[in-house]
Amino acid sequence: MLKERSIGSRIFDGANITFLLLLTFTCVLPIWYTLCVSLSAKSAVAAGRVSLWPVEFTIVSYQQILGDRHFGNAFLTSVQRVLLGTAVSMVCIALCAYPLSKSRKEFPARNVLMWILIFCMLFNGGLIPWFMTMRNLRMMNNIWGLVLSNSLPMFNVILMMNFFRNLPKEMEEAAIVDGAGAFYIFWRIWLPVSIPVLATVTLFMAVYHWNEFFNGLVLTSKTENYPLQTYIQQLVVNIDTTTMTEDQFRRLSLMSNQTLNAAKLFVAMVPVLLLYPFLQKYFIHGITIGSVKE
Secondary structure, three states: OHHHHHHHHHHHHHHHHHHHHHHHHHHHHHHHHHHHHHOOOHHHHHOOOOOOOOOOOOOHHHHHHHOOOOHHHHHHHHHHHHHHHHHHHHHHHHHHHHHHOOOOOOOOOHHHHHHHHHHHHHOOOOHHHHHHHHHHOOOOOOHHHHHHOOOOOHHHHHHHHHHHHOOOHHHHHHHHHOOOOHHHHHHHHHOHHHHHHHHHHHHHHHHHHHHOOHHHHHHOOOHHHOOHHHHHHOOOOOOOOOOOOHHHHHHHHOOOHHHHHHHHHHHHHHHHHHHHHHHHHHHOOOOOOOOOOO
């Protein structure tokens, strides 16, 4: 009987490993194919000869992107936006989620405020009123317009609020008995035990600020102020052939929109791919287990 269970367990483990390997392959394959297309010649891509390896290896697409004088400015703008935007959003989200995690008895205005926030999440005034508001607040062509335009996403507030509500109430009660105030409890007790949700929301906000391009397109009228995603989205449209040298024309003739778009996608993916491994561990375990002893 034990031998049969052992064989069945091995078969089950083998099936799981096979499934996970296939799932990993399906996730990695599009990224690898995008890289191969970006490193292949225009003729090979047009003929459909690129599969799992670059054909007629070339880096002209990356040279076109990196050789532009505005690329460095756009990259630094996006880095600045991610750092400032994530920090501002985390402060706003945490300060909003903490009181909303309390009961109606502890915070009488909780339900009213929650309904207002939910309504604002489902309905908005539209693009034109939003643009006029941002313009009147002088948020055009500066980093703060990109940072503050969506600094309090309600989905992330609800995510953090639900995490706070599931924390043991005994920790807060013990702190109140010791004379701690609301801000002390929030700063010294709630936040240190909320690292998993803080890391998750931080990742969500960092990815949002890195990938978002529409606000940069609407709030920025100068190319030198574009964030990276807005810049690479406009690359094909803004290629200026009037001032190109003979070598630049030659490189342009070797490059298609498909190879250039693949290069743009891969450049945009790299920072996110580098960020995920450092925060992934917070998705699979918490640190509140055993923090309160009955």
